[in-house]
Amino acid sequence: MTDIIRTNPDGYQEVRTGLGWRRVLSPNSTEATFSLPVIDIGDIDHPDRERRRSVAREICNAAANVGFFYVSNHGVPERVIKSIFSESRRFFNELSLEEKMQYDTEKHEHYYGYYPINLDPSLPAGAKLNEGINYGYEPSIDPRAVTSENNGDNWWPSEKRLPGYVKNVKEYMSHALALSRALLRMFALGLDLEEGSFDYLATKPYSILKMAHYPGVLSGSEEPSSIRPHTDYELLTILLQDDIPSLEVLSNTGRWIQAKPIPGTFVVNIGDSMAMLTNGLFVSTMHRVLNHSKRDRYSVPFFLGANQEAELKALEQFVTPDQPPKFQPMTSGEYVRRSLQAVYSKPNIEIIRETIELQG
Numbered sequence: 001m002t003d004i005i006r007t008n009p010d011g012y013q014e015v016r017t018g019l020g021w022r023r024v025l026s027p028n029s030t031e032a033t034f035s036l037p038v039i040d041i042g043d044i045d046h047p048d049r050e051r052r053r054s055v056a057r058e059i060c061n062a063a064a065n066v067g068f069f070y071v072s073n074h075g076v077p078e079r080v081i082k083s084i085f086s087e088s089r090r091f092f093n094e095l096s097l098e099e100k101m102q103y104d105t106e107k108h109e110h111y112y113g114y115y116p117i118n119l120d121p122s123l124p125a126g127a128k129l130n131e132g133i134n135y136g137y138e139p140s141i142d143p144r145a146v147t148s149e150n151n152g153d154n155w156w157p158s159e160k161r162l163p164g165y166v167k168n169v170k171e172y173m174s175h176a177l178a179l180s181r182a183l184l185r186m187f188a189l190g191l192d193l194e195e196g197s198f199d200y201l202a203t204k205p206y207s208i209l210k211m212a213h214y215p216g217v218l219s220g221s222e223e224p225s226s227i228r229p230h231t232d233y234e235l236l237t238i239l240l241q242d243d244i245p246s247l248e249v250l251s252n253t254g255r256w257i258q259a260k261p262i263p264g265t266f267v268v269n270i271g272d273s274m275a276m277l278t279n280g281l282f283v284s285t286m287h288r289v290l291n292h293s294k295r296d297r298y299s300v301p302f303f304l305g306a307n308q309e310a311e312l313k314a315l316e317q318f319v320t321p322d323q324p325p326k327f328q329p330m331t332s333g334e335y336v337r338r339s340l341q342a343v344y345s346k347p348n349i350e351i352i353r354e355t356i357e358l359q360g
C-alpha cells in the first residue's frame with residue numbers, strides 16, 4: 001500500500017482521499033474532525049421543502065468536510081435489520097467452505113458472489129482478512145424498476161438449503177436502495193440543484209450489497225481480522241455494523257478516528273464516483289477495519305453505484321477557472337468494475353489511481 005499521508009513540496013502535510021490528496025488540517029481548525037457527525041434524517045421526506053432542505057444542508061456539509069456521517073431516524077424497520085444480521089450469520093456459519101466457494105467472486109464478471117479469507121499478502125490488494133458475499137442490483141427488489149434485467153446474475157443459495165434467506169436479504173436490499181436514492185436527493189437539494197437532478201444516476205444502479213464476516217480469531221494467523229485502508233468506489237455507501245467497534249476513518253487532521261457503533265444508525269460515506277461528479281467537493285474518505293475484539297464481527301455495506309452507462313464527469317457547476325476538472329471522466333461501469341477487479345482479481349489498485357488523477 002502506498003502512503004496515505006505525505007508531505008507536499010511546500011512542506012504541508014496531505015492525506016490521501018479516494019482521488020487525490022487534501023491538506024491536513026491543524027487540530028485547531030474549525031473544520032478539524034475528531035468524531036463523525038450524527039444527522040437526524042427524520043425529515044428527509046417531509047412535505048415542507050424547507051424542512052427537507054435543512055437536513056440536506058447538514059448532509060452536504062458532512063459530505064464535503066468529512067465524507068462520513070451517521071444517520072439516525074432513517075425509517076428502516078428494526079425487524080429488517082435484525083433479519084439481515086441473522087441471515088448473514090446463517091450464510092457464513094451454516095454453509096461449508098466448499099458450498100460457499102461454489103459462488104466464488106473470481107468466477108463472476110461483476111465480482112458478485114463469495115470471497116474467502118485469504119492470508120496471502122502477495123494478493124493484489126493485500127491479504128483478505130475477512131470473508132464476504134456480494135449481491136448485485138436486481139429489478140425484483142426495486143418497486144421503481146425501469147428494466148427487467150439484472151446487471152449480472154446473483155448466485156443465491158437454494159430455498160431448501162437456507163429457507164427464507166433470499167426473501168430476507170432482498171427485503172433489506174430494497175430498503176437500502178430506497179434510502180440511498182433518498183440520500184442522492186438530499187445531495188442534490190443541499191447543493192442547490194433541482195431535487196431530482198441525481199435521480200438519473202440510479203435507475204438501474206451498479207450496486208452491491210455485501211455481507212461481511214470478520215472472525216474473532218483467524219486460524220493460521222495472529223492478526224486481527226480486518227479490511228485494509230481504502231475508499232469506496234461508488235456514489236455512496238450505507239453501512240450497517242454490529243456492536244463491535246472496529247471501523248476507523250482517516251480524519252482531515254490525518255488521524256484515524258473510530259466510527260463506534262451507535263444503535264439505530266447507519267454510517268453513510270461518500271464514494272469516489274460522487275467525488276468525481278462534484279470535482280472533489282464531496283470527499284471519498286479512507287477507512288479501514290481492525291477487529292481486535294476476539295469476537296466475530298458482522299457488517300453489511302450497501303454500495304450504491306451509478307448506472308453502468310452513467311458518465312462520471314465533473315458536473316459543470318463544480319468546474320471553475322480556479323477549480324479545473326480534477327479527474328479523467330469515465331463511465332461508472334468502467335470505473336467501478338476496474339476498481340473491483342483490482343480488489344477481487346488481478347491488477348494493482350495504483351494503476352487505476354495513476355490513470356485517473358489528472359496531473360495538476
Ligand SMILES: O=C(O)CCC(=O)C(=O)O
Nearest residue numbers: 212232241247289299301
Ligand atoms: O465492515 C465495515 O465496517 C466496513 C467495510 C468496508 O469499508 C467495505 O467493505 O468497503
Ligand SMILES: [Fe+2]
Nearest residue numbers: 230231232287
Ligand atoms: Fe469501505
